[in-house]
Amino acid sequence: MTMMPYRMDYPRPQFERAEWLNLNGEWEFEFDDEQAGTRGKWFAAHDFSKRIQVPFCFQSSLSGIEDTGFHDVVWYRKKFAIPESYKGQRLILHFGAVDYLSWVWINGQLVKFHEGGHTPFSVDITEQCADGENTIVVKAQDFSQDHTLPKGKQYYAEKSAGIFYTRTTGIWQTVWLEPLSGTCLEKVKLTPYIDSNEIKLRAFMGGSLKQQLLLKTVVSFQGSVVAEDTCKVNEAEMVRRIGLHDFNDHGQGRWWSPEKPNLYDVEFTLYEGESVIDQVKSYFGMRKISVEDGKVCLNNRFYYMKLVLDQGYFPDGIMTPPSDEAIKQDVELTKAMGFNGARKHQKVEDPRYLYWCDRLGLLVWGEMANAAAYSENYVRRMTLEWQEVIERDYNHPCIVAWVPLNESWGVPNIVVDKLQQQHALAMYHLTRSLDDTRLVISNDGWEHIKTDVCTIHDYESKRAVLEDRYSSVEKAVHAKPANRTIHVPGFPYEGTPIMVSEYGGISFKKSDWEGWGYSAAVSDEDYMERYKAVTQPLLQSPVVQGFCYTQLTDVEQEINGLLTYDRKPKVPLAMIKQINDGK
Incomplete structure (x- = not known):
């Protein structure tokens, strides 16, 4: 019986879209101690003997495996179907973190290699996906006894000791799928300036730039709109400074601090002509x-x-x-x-x-x-x-x-x-x-x-x-x-x-x-x-x-x-x- 996915919370809360598909939960799994998987084309076909609960590493009890031995190469496989509502859109596959090297195949085609055990990566898998059932295969390789590997408190010996703890290998943060239009808001960088009571916005566009693109930014505080900005999109990167003509540091001020964690909500809407082609929610704090x-x-x-x-x-x-x-x-x-x-x-x-x-x-x-x-x-x-x-x-x-x-x-x-x-x-x-x-x-x-x-x-x-x-x-x-x-x-x-x-x-x-x-x-x-x-x-x-x-x-x-x-x-x-x- 397939278990419900673990960790259903939205994985990227600073840049949130309404549509997303959580791919956590049960995956097929295999140790590859002999490093035979690539030669044997496990990404195309293999009889996986184990099951694991993603996003928990195989060393943990929540993974369902709880094996703290040395297994520096591991493989994952999961089948998934594209929701009908995603059809006609670009499909972006996201990984929160995979420790340390990772290779990703979709339906037998290599689509991504990533190095780094603590940072996210994404890949457009639109061309590799088909109607009906699709298959993701992930190979992860760790280097448990490499002292030049940035791994923090993960210990190089089998049993933890001193100030070092049990290792983490493979997928350890959420895996998820996101549908996007051909042109979208790829990311934003928000920099607060409390001295001038402004928020600096750097907006980065993804996909192909089109004519008649408009980006609308609405800033609100506790449900009340405090600023709006609409501008034409002519470049892949845009910079705007938006003044916040509201309270700052007097009495009921709105600066962020541990004592008063005031946050402004932001909604970004990207238009092509009259049509909405992307919408993202975020937030920021005015603090210095x-x-x-x-x-x-x-x-x-x-x-x-x-x-x-x-x-x-x-x-x-x-x-x-x-x-x-x-x-x-x-x-x-x-x-x-x-x-x-x-x-x-x-x-x-x-x-x-x-x-x-x-x-x-x-x-x-x-x-x-x-x-x-x-x-x-x-x-x-x-x-x-x-x-x-x-x-x-x-x-x-x-x-x-x-x-x-x-x-x-x-x-x-x-x-x-x-x-x-x-x-x-x-x-x-x-x-x-x-x-x-x-x-x-x-x-x-x-x-x-x-x-x-x-x-x-x-x-x-x-x-x-x-x-x-x-x-x-x-x-x-x-x-x-x-x-x-x-x-x-x-x-x-x-x-x-x-x-x-x-x-x-x-x-x-x-x-x-x-x-x-x-x-x-x-x-x-x-x-x-x-x-x-x-x-x-x-x-x-x-x-x-x-x-x-x-x-x-x-x-x-x-x-x-x-x-x-x-x-x-x-x-x-x-x-x-x-x-x-x-x-």
Whole structure:
């Protein structure tokens, strides 16, 4: 019996069309440990012996397979029918993410190759589809033990250990089909300017440009129209600035923040003459993140960031959340503890997570999944995929910082290797060249080359040590909490804001999970005293402008979460919030 598809939520909430076909659910599946599938033309015909629930990786229990062994080449197959209402339109097949290489065949014809384990890709399959039944075949290849592969917390050994977790191979985000007209709105980039109360729109057209094309943009707030703009489409890319002649920062202002996550809705309608040929819904937040006089500011005012480190792993889905409700719950729990943001750690998160952060109000530091070792091939892989990450998530108001590198992962010899130094510098400037509206931390934690924020990872558990260490800028930037210099020699501190972007990590066993942390509590009272001892010195420091506590949940062998792995609070949420609020 065919099961109903998992993850029925709309996969691209920042660019939504009414018509789409979810292809999640049961697919045929096969391991290809001998790498015989391509030679044997499995894309044309093969007796697949297994079934898998997409979009869950075969290592997870929700996939129905739950095999954590090494199977670096896997195959998928699914049959589908084109809905009658899609006939006469272009058919676009979308993949949210496939780790790491992927090949896609439609009815035996190769239509797409993609490299990168965390970013989406699409392909026009109109010419390959037929009336009646059609077949998708996907081959995915991972490189589990390649240390130059950007894979984040996925471990190279069969069993997870230390700070590394179970691997993800193959499809792990939604697969879906979308019908489009011959000319359509391909994408938009929305950039808010609160100082002039304008939204900058860059609209990109797909397909063939035709005569008499008009793009109508309607901006509304809580159902009331605040701006309209209609213009002729003469080029494949258009730029418009739309003034928002409504409230901004006074009283009932409409700027976006974690405290007031105000969002404007946008509807784009593309006309050919009098006929509507495309319609897309989106949204944006009017917010600004900047550094002014050495202070991090949100909407032109100093803002103390209280972040939590969030790995984004789940017991049953690994890197794939089991449901949209589970994603929303993580955001709600984070806010309930008095945090105003999250640092998504070593993972490019599901767009639905960013959607809920936009809606509910949570700052996000967007981070790339890093490699462990440096090579020319690593640089190629890293830079290509990172550009796709920024492209995918540019419009989300919740994202206020980009973190391409963490703790010198991928650049382990950055202190002495000039190539690795130039790579970190290049990642900073590459990110800035694609997005000049957000903060960039090119190597979070230590050994900075160039950064907009001086971030420090410090797992010291003694209150007195933390109080002294963060009593002055001089002491903070010359400390070596992990026996690592905060800045690479020759790249001195330049007066940037200081944040402790990892600290705490207090282990506390409150479930059946066994594991470790950076320090250990033995009771609820002991846990709260330890949390106070590491948090209060940062809140009271005259130089620290924000922190990121490790971490939101227990994960596999780590039990240093504020919540258990199944999202149960270890102590009442209000107790954590009271300390975070400085009370």
